Amino acid sequence: MGDKPQSMVYALVGALLAALVWMLLDVWRGYRVRAWLRHGDLAMVPHLAGWWGVLTERARKLLRERERSIDASEQRLKDFLSAIQTSPNGVVMLDAQAQIEWCNQTAAAQLGIHAERDVMQRIGNLMRDPVFTAYMALEQPSEPVVIEGRGHRVDRPVRISVQRHRYGEGKQLLLTRDVTVVEQAEAMRRDFVANVSHEIRTPLTVLSGFVETIQTLPLSEEEKTHYLSLMATQAHRMQGLVEDLLTLSRLEGSPVPSMRQSFPLSRLMASCEQEAKGLSASLGQGDVSHHIQFVVNPLLTDAVLMGEGRELQSALSNLVSNAVRYTPTGGDVHVSVDQGIDGSLLIEVRDSGAGIAAEHLPRLTERFYRVDRSRSRESGGTGLGLAIVKHVMQRHGGSLHIASEVGQGSCFKLVFPASRWMSTHA
The missing domain is CATH 3.30.450.20 (PAS domain)
Structure with missing residues (x-):
């Protein structure tokens, strides 16, 4: 009978020892889980049995979801910042x-x-x-x-x-x-409206004065003829202004000229030469006129320009007429056609006029910009000619280059890319 209580004591001690070992093992597992959670390294997940293993796996999944969510948020932030950067x-x-x-x-x-x-x-x-x-x-x-x-x-x-x-x-x-470009565009719009108003109001005021004079004063036939001639000049000036404005509007609003259109270079040069000589004769004094010369490279006499003939005619005509108007009678106007080293076609209009100061050159193609307003009006210019030339060249893929020096005359060069002209010589 004495051995039975002793065996029970041994059993109880063994159970307590087993419980203690289990508790120590459980504490050790908990410590490992706590250490892992503190570091949060998903690559170092402890492999445990029992409910600690279930807890660890659940925590691993939650951490993985959190990590993915953070990565996705960081990526969205990077994408957002990249979008703002661009x-x-x-x-x-x-x-x-x-x-x-x-x-x-x-x-x-x-x-x-x-x-x-x-x-x-x-x-x-x-x-x-x-x-x-x-x-x-x-x-x-x-x-x-x-x-x-x-x-x-x-x-x-x-x-x-x-x-x-x-x-x-x-x-x-x-x-x-x-907003630099926006403000500049707005300033140009205001200047454009102001300039158009001024350019139209001036001849209208003159016309109104002449009409009032003819209506109220007794004039001889000779005086009436003189006044009517002055009125015709002002009307012609307004007509030229309206035509140039319509030309600019058409250039800005119409499609780029097709490469299927063509215009013979010889025809362009002949027309402008005839126009230049006629204008020189009308501006000349007696038998004195300008020395006008048109020279075409012999290899280019059969060349054709690919583009809208009326626009090309307008561009070169504006340059030639400007050269004649702003060159004193007896001066030289030289128009030449040659080929550039890159295959481009070069049309150069050179005069022996008074020349243009360097500070004016960058603005010459602005609408209504004039180096000398009184001189421009006396010559009959509208202030839109070079703006038209610039638009025509841009529409044909070309460019306008201007060089001038006071007292040395001016040179205006039209540059057409090789794709905009061809030779018909077989």
Whole structure:
């Protein structure tokens, strides 16, 4: 009987020892799980049995889903930032203290800030423009402000539109846009309307005065004839202006001339030569006129230009008539045709006139731009001729080059690419 209690004690001790071992093993498993969760390395998942294994597998799946979600979010953020980086508009994110949190390269280039070095710098310390400073001081600006951008110069303006939006807890978003071209286009539109109004009003005022004179004053037939001649001149001037405006409108609104159309070079040159000599005779004094010479490379006498004949005629006619009008009587007007080393066709109109100062050359093809307004009106010009020439050349894939020097005359060169002309010589 004494051995039975002793065996029970041994059994109880063995059970306690087994329980203790199991508990120690369980604690060890828990420690491994805790250590793994602390590091969160999915590559080091502990392989455990029992409910610790179930817990570990469940945690592994949740961590894997979380990791995938973070990766997807990071990728979306990268895609979003990449899209903003390629935007032609600038984006600047400011915190509640107006410090730069992030900006794209467009905004950095437009505002003259550094996308990385200037992070957490106050935008007001970097942008000293008084207009920008006043705009940022407004509580709720309703309209964007336009400031001078990086690299702004008088001869090459850079105008940037800045618009501010609030978001989050005191944060701000700046959106920038280069409006230089828009402002220039608007300025050109205003100038165009003002110039057209002025150009039409002037001859109309003269005509109105002549009509009133004829109606109210007793005039001899000789005086009436004189006034009617002056009225005809003003009417012709208005007609020329309207025709040039319609030509420009047609050039800007019609399709590019087809390569299937062609116009013989010889016909173009003959027509312009006849026109130049007729104009010279009308402007000459007695038997004195201009020395006009048209020279074509013998290899190009049978060449044809691929394009719209009326436009080509208008372009060369404008250059030749300008050369005659702005060259004193007895001066030289030389028109030549040759082939460039790249296969292009070159038509050059050179005169011995007064020449043009260098500062005027970049603007000569602007509508209504005149070096000397009074002299241009006396010569009968509308101020649209070179604008027409530029448009015609652009529509034919070519270009207009101008060289001039005061006292040395001027040279206007039409350059047609090799694809826009061909020789019919067999």
